Amino acid sequence: MFVDHSKEAPRADISAVAALDEPNRRRLYEHVVRQPGPVSRDEAAEALGLARQTAAFHLDRLTGESLLDVVYERRSGRTGPGAGRPAKLYKRSTKQVAVSLPERHYELAGRLLAQAIEESETTGEPVRSVLHRKAHERGARLAGPEQADALAVLEANGFEPRRDGEAVVLGNCPFHALAREHTQTVCGMNLHLLRGVLDGLAESGLEARLAPRPGHCCVRLDPAS
Known part of the structure; x- marks a missing residue:
């Protein structure tokens, strides 16, 4: 990726790759990207045997690194008043991450x-x-x-x-x-x-x-x- 003005993009990619060095975070990322649709915190936590709070922390970290995207959907299919709040769900980000040393383009x-x-x-x-x-x-x-x-x-x-x-x-x-x-x-x-x-x-x-x-x-x- 050639940048037009700064080193921020390569640094962000390095940070994103480093975020996957944590074992549970990597497991969560791999689980989410293998699913056919967006995944909730509860679903991810249950699938990997993690506490919901732990799963939520790592999923939000992956989102902060732009490795995952967040979407909001009503799982019940209901709409309008009384349908409840949309669930926070996670899916693979459209961002592409590549790190090479020395830098290649x-x-x-x-x-x-x-x-x-x-x-x-x-x-x-x-x-x-x-x-x-x-x-x-x-x-x-x-x-x-x-x-x-x-x-x-x-x-x-x-x-x-x-x-x-x-x-x-x-x-x-x-x-x-x-x-x-x-x-x-x-x-x-x-x-x-x-x-x-x-x-x-x-x-x-x-x-x-x-x-x-x-x-x-x-x-x-x-x-x-």
């Missing part, structure tokens, strides 16, 4: 490649040309109108930027495995992505160029000429 690469193939089939423009344009557009959106610091944007998106004199080297490639197997395609995409970031940061004073070296991203940011 293969979903973004897949999305850009799919867009390039589809547009190329429609317009006849070469796939690589479309890919480079789409990557540049995405990079410009990552920079965003409120961003001014290139290193902050790059850090927020997993590139691990480090100053090297007036230049910036990138200690991590978010597309590492793909870049190793499809170097020309992925590194070209990455180059245009980072050019888009820099173009979105009008005052960055840097330009992106290919400079592959072991243990680093294939792109280096040098002072603009």
Whole structure:
């Protein structure tokens, strides 16, 4: 998941994964997601042999981490006055959680490649040309109108930027495995992505160029000429 402004999303994913380290909480999560419909606290507690208060505590923690969603339904099927209060029920969240160290963003690469193939089939423009344009557009959106610091944007998106004199080297490639197997395609995409970031940061004073070296991203940011 490429973020547009901060590290909050990756930190939230790490917190969510850590929440499942507690055995009863993990059992409750696995029980809820296996059910065909939403589950009440009483149902979950009975199924796992837990006290209702314990089940409620862990279910609410899972909800707080966005791993479960809460819905309210009347189990009796009755409506109107006298039907009683809707029951609080839990179901799998629509949120997707993924944590990788070092940070990787293969979903973004897949999305850009799919867009390039589809547009190329429609317009006849070469796939690589479309890919480079789409990557540049995405990079410009990552920079965003409120961003001014290139290193902050790059850090927020997993590139691990480090100053090297007036230049910036990138200690991590978010597309590492793909870049190793499809170097020309992925590194070209990455180059245009980072050019888009820099173009979105009008005052960055840097330009992106290919400079592959072991243990680093294939792109280096040098002072603009």
